[in-house]
Amino acid sequence: MGDVWAFRDAVGHWAAGGPGEPAHELARQLELRTAVLVEGASDLAAVETLAARRGRDLAVDGVCVVPMGGAMSVGRYATLLGPSGLGLRLTGLCDEREQGYYARGWERAGAPHQDIFVCAADLEDELIRALGTARVEEVVAAEGDLRAWQTFLQQPAQLGRPRGQQLRRFLGTKKGRKIRYGTLLVEALDPARVPVPLDDLLTSL
Template sequence: MADPWAFREAVGRWAAGGSCGRATELAAELGLRTAVLLEGPSDLAAVEALAGLRGRDLGAEGVCVVPMGGAMSVGRYAGLLGPPGLGLRLTGLCDERERRYYERALRGARAPLPGFFVCAADLEDELIRALGTARVEGIIAAEGDLRAWETFLRQPAQHDRPRHPQLRRFLGTKKGRKIRYGRLLAESLDPANVPAPLDALLASL
């Protein structure tokens, strides 16, 4: 039985210059109708965590969430998965600073930007604002990362910075941390206070 991870890997090989054959086969086997394009694995972790909390089985709904390995890859992935390629409906998240780049790339792939939902800075920023800094610090402590967090705060570059940007920076200072906390922060959201871009994305699927 095909699984979304196999499809993601096949698309990654295709995007790197490989054959489209395996991705095409898996898309048919999975019954895919929609591809959710995300910048990286931390966004994937957050989207899948929230979908799970809402009782959604995206794979069973014909939806595959695809991390692109960076926003600059959106044109390539949109061309492979959208109208010029597999013909899937495209949606996803993008950051405000990259909106114009997405507009150009998606226009070239004949895919509309209105299907993409815009984060003010990035998804981690949206999650921290939704939870509040005190709640995020509590999650860090509960995960056993309090000592690392306190060490980080003693760095000269962090002196006198507001707590919100400190937290954003901390999440990106260790390999794998953004992915782990992408899931943890999404799982900790109040159902009534989900960041608007994330909420709108799930509602559109």
């Protein structure tokens, strides 16, 4: 069986103008049926962590989560991977403000719009609201980021802001932090309180 990460890399090169044959061959080796298009690596981490918590191996199920490096690339990725390209079923998880990009990309690829799952603001916001800010701060402390969090809160721009907004901003202030917390926050979720878009996406796969 091929390597899922190799497939992601091959698709990225293809989307950037490279050859499509490596992606075609890896899709065949992996017996892929479905591509989940997400904006970035933190979304990938969250989806795969929830799948693992539920005892799912997405690769075995013929599913590959593909981070695109930005929602504006979705039209290109959808065309390459969807019905008019590799012929995979398309699903996607996106922020509310990016929904239009996804809808146009799906239309361009000839894919059904009901397979787009939309977060109210973004996935981090969904996870913070599902956990509650106090629980997220516990995760931050357990991860050894308490001092950085306390320093962040002293910044003038953060004074008086709602705690949830502060936490969302904090997660994006250091390279790699959103990816790390994409895993940690999903691991901390009560199984009964998984954000609806994430839950619906996993259920659809």
